Amino acid sequence: MKPGAMTYLKRRIAPIALALSLTAALGACQQSTVEAPPLEGAQIGGPFTLSDKDGKTVTWDSFKGKWRIVYFGYTFCPDACPMDVQAMMRGFSSFEKAHAAEAQKVQPIFITIDPERDTREVVGEWTGAFGPRLYGLTGSPEQIKQAANAFAVYYKKGESTPGGYLMDHSRTAFLLDPDGKPIAMLPVDKGPEAVSAELTKWVK
Incomplete structure (x- = not known):
């Protein structure tokens, strides 16, 4: 690939990569704010x-x-x-x-x-x-x-x-x-x- 073509490709990919990384970071941030129930997984409740x-x-x-x-x-x-x-x-x-x-x-x-x-x-x-x-x-x-x-x-x-x-x-x-x-x-x-x-x- 010619040097000019490589530069052009990098310029096109960079914004996409940045957007993807920001989206992933936002998703991770949102996931981290979801609080798990305090008693999640506890053996409480059952047949009676x-x-x-x-x-x-x-x-x-x-x-x-x-x-x-x-x-x-x-x-x-x-x-x-x-x-x-x-x-x-x-x-x-x-x-x-x-x-x-x-x-x-x-x-x-x-x-x-x-x-x-x-x-x-x-x-x-x-x-x-x-x-x-x-x-x-x-x-x-x-x-x-x-x-x-x-x-x-x-x-x-x-x-x-x-x-x-x-x-x-x-x-x-x-x-x-x-x-x-x-x-x-x-x-x-x-x-x-x-x-x-x-x-x-x-x-x-």
């Missing part, structure tokens, strides 16, 4: 069979296709559970007001870890105090254990006292996607606004 307030049998697959918020607690809890669930549901309510369509795809779920006292009627009444969207579930001790193990939730019955016994348990509100895959833990300890912001971040 429980009952709702009406005695209807409910399984994990009953919520397939829905985003799910799952919290384990008990209705006789004097402080932690009511505060957590209140923050969770107020945050959800704020999210629902701002993103009505997306909120319809979300199911908040409360699962008791105290089946001895938390009958389906008790759970139904307790969850109803936090709004109609919170779905309460209970079951036999074996069923509750299966559900808690699926979510790596710790709980233990405390010693009896004149006022009854307390339950020691972990405090986590899990957010799972429509396929049941864990996405994040909702910051109920930081209040409703933080919960709403986290839902807005992930639920699309």
Whole structure:
């Protein structure tokens, strides 16, 4: 190839190469800004069979296709559970007001870890105090254990006292996607606004 032709070719290729390199760099930059879910790949969530307030049998697959918020607690809890669930549901309510369509795809779920006292009627009444969207579930001790193990939730019955016994348990509100895959833990300890912001971040 003649020197002149080589120079001409270089002049034609250079802008194209520059454009391609800029496009690749932009693509890499955009990819790096996509945040992976905090719980991506975690072994959280799985099969269970429980009952709702009406005695209807409910399984994990009953919520397939829905985003799910799952919290384990008990209705006789004097402080932690009511505060957590209140923050969770107020945050959800704020999210629902701002993103009505997306909120319809979300199911908040409360699962008791105290089946001895938390009958389906008790759970139904307790969850109803936090709004109609919170779905309460209970079951036999074996069923509750299966559900808690699926979510790596710790709980233990405390010693009896004149006022009854307390339950020691972990405090986590899990957010799972429509396929049941864990996405994040909702910051109920930081209040409703933080919960709403986290839902807005992930639920699309």
